[in-house]
Amino acid sequence: MTETDAIPETALAWHRAGAPVAVATVVETWGSAPRPVGSQLVMDGNARMEGSVSGGCVEGAVIVEALEAMEDGGPRLLEFGVTDDEAFAVGLACGGRIRVLVEPVGQAMPVDLLETLVARRATMTPVAYVADLEGDARHLSDLAAYPDRFRLDRSGIEADGRTFVAIHNPPLRMVVVGGVHIAQHLIPMARACGYAVTLVDPRPAFASPDRFPDTTMCDDWPDEALAGLGLDARTAVVTLTHDPKLDDPAIRSALGAPVFYLGCLGSTRTHAKRVARLQEAGFAAEDIARIAAPVGLDIGGRSPAEIAVSIMAEVTARLRQGADA
Template sequence: MTPHLLTLALDWHRSGRAVAVATVIETWGSAPRRVGSLLVIDGDGNMEGSVSGGCVEGAVILEAIEALQDGKPRLLDYGVSDDDAFAVGLACGGRIRVLVEPVGRAMPLDVLETLCARIAAREPVAYVIDLEGGARRVGELADHPDRFRLDRSGVEDDARTFVAVHNPPLRMIVVGAVHIAQALLPMARACGFDPVLIDPRGVFGSADRFPGETIIEDWPDAALTALAPDSRTAVVTLTHDPKLDDPAIMQVLGSDAFYLGCLGSTRTHAKRVARLTEAGFTAAQIDRIHAPVGLDLGGRAPAEIAVSVMAQVIATLRRAT
């Protein structure tokens, strides 16, 4: 797995390399990279990441090398011309504002270490910067709930506080290696999720049917216990078999997963509700289940159902709570 760019910056620093981190602070117009994008640069000009898709990387690297020499941050403002924007696949140009921070000086080492530890533990965390006063600190989800929900780094209304949001990676756990899953897993990945497929039936969850996918051939409840769904996890059950779906659903209802969708008709779900009620689950817990799964788009083909599921997952993730 590719390390988080802040983790890479810390590793480079610990290995003795002079390192700076460049962060997109603000954008206007059709900027090539979103706010919060990172570029890590060492004293020899080696880099990982991107702040502009190539438009201004060279200028940022030069500023970063100078910042490593004097230890001072740089707040840079660049215009991206229409010609440069077209070269990286955009229809028109824009402007970006980039902050460059030498690690261990402008960017405090203890703050970076805390950020990296929280990221490694899959905990939501923010890097909060006073752009005028220079203070840096670690921020919490409770302080910026909307930014975490929307994955939206940015400058606060006071025009001086920048909040860089670092959410855990999104995951989608799919129970049931059926035809809908064959369409859903690639869609999930395209939308920024790390998909995992669970099915104890090896003939269903084969590498031939799901090339390149992470497949767990285990009973769903055991697999979900090991995967430990968190607030950045969506779970979809597709087997249509209570012996497989019900244990998975029961496991997820006790977790912080932000989404649980289950395949089946209204009648099938009514029977499911009765079984869950008999097992001791409350109405509030059962109401977390999206069933029949997906938005009602009128689709019937497997790929159309997968689209409706993906749309509902995204809507659930992004809407206000």
């Protein structure tokens, strides 16, 4: 939800406070557009605003159109060409074009629909806001309607040329089991890629603020920790302790959840022993096959930092390309 963080919530709060409100959304881009599709801006009748649809270069024109839309109540579909001079001002190498949908709240954007959208976002439920760019129809859809768009975090216009789908995904999460050297490199990489990271390790010598500053840590036993985190389809789990007493409980918990990635450190021989233990515990072959092991893409990495790079690459491939990656 990076490009739309808090915009629906802000729009609803301002509307409930009695202000006229409009939401502007980038629905299509060409060339080096300043902001990606799905980026949003919310403003009220006094031109107070949050968010951005252009990085600044066409914001003024959008505000003028939004103020007029609040008065007449109808949606507006705007198209802007970003010139080379404007592009330079916002740090772009060249120009581009964007289309922006402006929707007054309570009119073009029904309040009950906005309330439901905000409620689903609050419960971390994947939801799509679907708008007819050539009419007034608006509705919400779930993951089953647009599985590829949800997997890729890709808002956009459908093949019919008129249906815009705005994807609102829960935040990405990564659970790292084991406060080892690899984790010291992997955790900042995951954060940079947009993941909220939790480090799980009951061993205080490994999971300490000195070793992992500004990191959310849990010192519960891994199975208890993962059960309390509520693993979902936006969660990646990586086990790094190389100790079956710690890794196996985490693996069993992750296999019982819809996590999109489960990677486990260890050699091929180590993984074979792991598979045998899981089979003995009653796990089916198709469940065990979900495990990425040895963890990470085979890029020849040897140092902890290189192994962390390979893990982050594999996590990204699994997220964006699916189970075949």
